[in-house]
Amino acid sequence: MTDTASPFPADPSHSDRDTLHRRGLMFILSSPSGAGKTTIARKLLEAEPELGLSVSATTRPIRPGEVDGRDYHFIDQAQFDQMVEAGEFYEWARVFGNCYGTPKGQIRTGLKAGRDFLFDIDWQGTQQLHQKAEADVVRVFILPPSLDELRRRLEGRGTDSEDVITARMARAQAEISHWDTYDYVVVNDDVEICFDKVRHILAAERMRRKRQTGLIDFVRELTRG
Ligand code: ADP
Ligand code: 5GP
Numbered sequence: 001m002t003d004t005a006s007p008f009p010a011d012p013s014h015s016d017r018d019t020l021h022r023r024g025l026m027f028i029l030s031s032p033s034g035a036g037k038t039t040i041a042r043k044l045l046e047a048e049p050e051l052g053l054s055v056s057a058t059t060r061p062i063r064p065g066e067v068d069g070r071d072y073h074f075i076d077q078a079q080f081d082q083m084v085e086a087g088e089f090y091e092w093a094r095v096f097g098n099c100y101g102t103p104k105g106q107i108r109t110g111l112k113a114g115r116d117f118l119f120d121i122d123w124q125g126t127q128q129l130h131q132k133a134e135a136d137v138v139r140v141f142i143l144p145p146s147l148d149e150l151r152r153r154l155e156g157r158g159t160d161s162e163d164v165i166t167a168r169m170a171r172a173q174a175e176i177s178h179w180d181t182y183d184y185v186v187v188n189d190d191v192e193i194c195f196d197k198v199r200h201i202l203a204a205e206r207m208r209r210k211r212q213t214g215l216i217d218f219v220r221e222l223t224r225g
Contacts (some may be wrong), residue, residue: 020214024111025205026121026133027051028126029198031142032172034154036188040142041120043195048202054107057083060098073103091128102129111136116206123178139204140198141182145189146179147172 029044031037045051057073059080068074080099083089092101102125107117119129119181130137144150150172154165179185182202188194209215 007145020212022114022212022214022219023136024115025115025211026054026107026111026117026119026129027202027205028129028137028139029142030121030123030126030139030142030182031176031188032128032150032175033168034150034172034204035142035144036153036158036191036194037120037142037188040188040195040198041055041118043191044118044198044202047195047199048116048140050116051202052106052110052115052117054102054117056100056121057089057103058098058100060100067151079090090132093124098126103200116202123175123181135210138184138201139182140184140186140201141179142198143176143179143185144172145188195209204218 024149029037029041037045041053055069055073057075057080059075059077060072062068062072062074066072074081076101080092080101083094083101088104089101090104090107092099094100094125102119102121108119119125121129126137126139130139144153147169151165151169154160154168160168186194186201187195
């Protein structure tokens with residue numbers, strides 16, 4: 001993709017500067033493992049400096065290479081239960097014996113201030129988040145171009161054993177079956193084209209009338225006799 005073909009300015013800091021105040025949005029990216037969700041999410045965060053990442057809380061032990069506060073907020077079960085009790089999660093789930101949850105905290109205040117957040121969660125978390133905050137949620141599902149290519153990508157990533165890859169492939173079918181619960185579905189064939197499509201979705205969703213809370217005063221001023 002050349003600069004001339006892109007509607008986005010070369011300086012990314014100008015791309016999402018709105019003239020009117022608006023409410024932020026919750027941008028959810030989901031995909032079967034290996035389809036490219038992490039790749040697209042990284043590119044989006046890089047290109048959109050005003051997009052924050054929602055960091056989940058979890059009770060699972062920290063893995064080598066992970067950073068507390070960046071990858072997850074690593075907390076113990078008592079802290080997690082306390083947060084559930086206090087209603088501090090938008091949604092939470094138990095996965096393979098560990099608890100994972102999306103804290104409301106900075107997100108609730110950020111949305112009011114016009115800040116957008118990216119969520120890297122699966123279809124179950126997406127459904128719960130949509131039930132809690134439908135008006136703020138935008139759901140994007142990324143599909144691989146084929147199952148053969150999905151396997152090639154999982155093998156090429158080099159992070160999983162053959163057993164884990166077989167398990168991920170088996171789960172992929174089930175995950176793909178939830179495609180129709182998303183607002184947008186994008187096939188990740190060429191990574192740059194897929195990224196560009198996802199970025200267009202974000203740009204269009206930011207301009208929705210209901211999010212532009214500054215419009216009422218603006219239009220009132222425009223139409224004042
Ligand atoms: P996920 O987060 O969905 O599990 P990743 O983003 O880790 O997937 O991508 C899986 C592998 O596929 C990575 O090695 C990544 O570099 C590669 N990949 C992602 N998108 C594409 C694409 N469009 N074409 C070829 N390889 C890709
Ligand atoms: P992992 O332990 O490999 O990082 O994640 C395991 C699973 O937990 C993944 O499927 C991931 O999508 C899911 N997960 C991570 N954070 C959350 C969250 O906040 N809520 C929900 N519902 N699932 C999450």
